[in-house]
Amino acid sequence: MTIRMTINGEERVYHGDPQDSLLTALRASYRLTGAKDVCGEGFCGACTVHVNGEAVPACLRPVGLLNGAEILTIEGLAPQDTPSALQAAFTEHDVVQCGMCFPGMVMSLTAFLRENPAPKRAEVKTALVGNVCRCTGYERIIDAVMSLQNTEGAQ
Ligand code: FES
Ligand code: FES
Incomplete structure (x- = not known):
């Protein structure tokens, strides 16, 4: 299954298991490690990213449900030398x-x-x-x- 997402303004194609979490995809496939893998169960909020403008725990979102989604991570929030x-x-x-x-x-x-x-x-x-x-x-x-x-x- 091919999953297309826009991540921090860039179109990305995910070829992995659709059951993988968005957190796994971000960290392992795209090297976007700002979202942290702490509890892995939706309790701590360390993995929070925006999906279509809503703040969600990336560890609980299977990437297979995110075809066409707009993802924003901490890396895309503001230019590196200009914090929000x-x-x-x-x-x-x-x-x-x-x-x-x-x-x-x-x-x-x-x-x-x-x-x-x-x-x-x-x-x-x-x-x-x-x-x-x-x-x-x-x-x-x-x-x-x-x-x-x-x-x-x-x-
Ligand atoms: S890693 Fe704790 S909520 Fe996702
Ligand atoms: S958990 Fe260490 S600064 Fe918040």
Whole structure:
């Protein structure tokens, strides 16, 4: 089965097993390793990418269901030397420690902020329910998101 997807703006053809997860395809076939393989079961959010604009755990999406899909990974979110406002806020607030959760957090929050550009603190907390961070604690992450209120948003 041939699966065609657009990944970070480039058309890609996947010739592997349609039961493979999107995470496997991204990491093993396309060397896009920003989405992290942590729990593999949809619990931690470290593998979050956008599929047709929606933030989803790539470990739970069989690639066979993604023919024609638009995929955005952390690598395609912003040019390497120009981080998004959210990425810059994470850096300013010293959010990142081991970094395993960071790409998934950014992808989840980017989708969230697109729909909710001026969220309340409690809403940010709820938006993070699917993303686990074992190092930083969530307060600084939420501080970083809230600091965007007076900027141009997360994009
Ligand atoms: S690796 Fe996908 S949710 Fe944890
Ligand atoms: S920075 Fe280590 S899991 Fe979040």
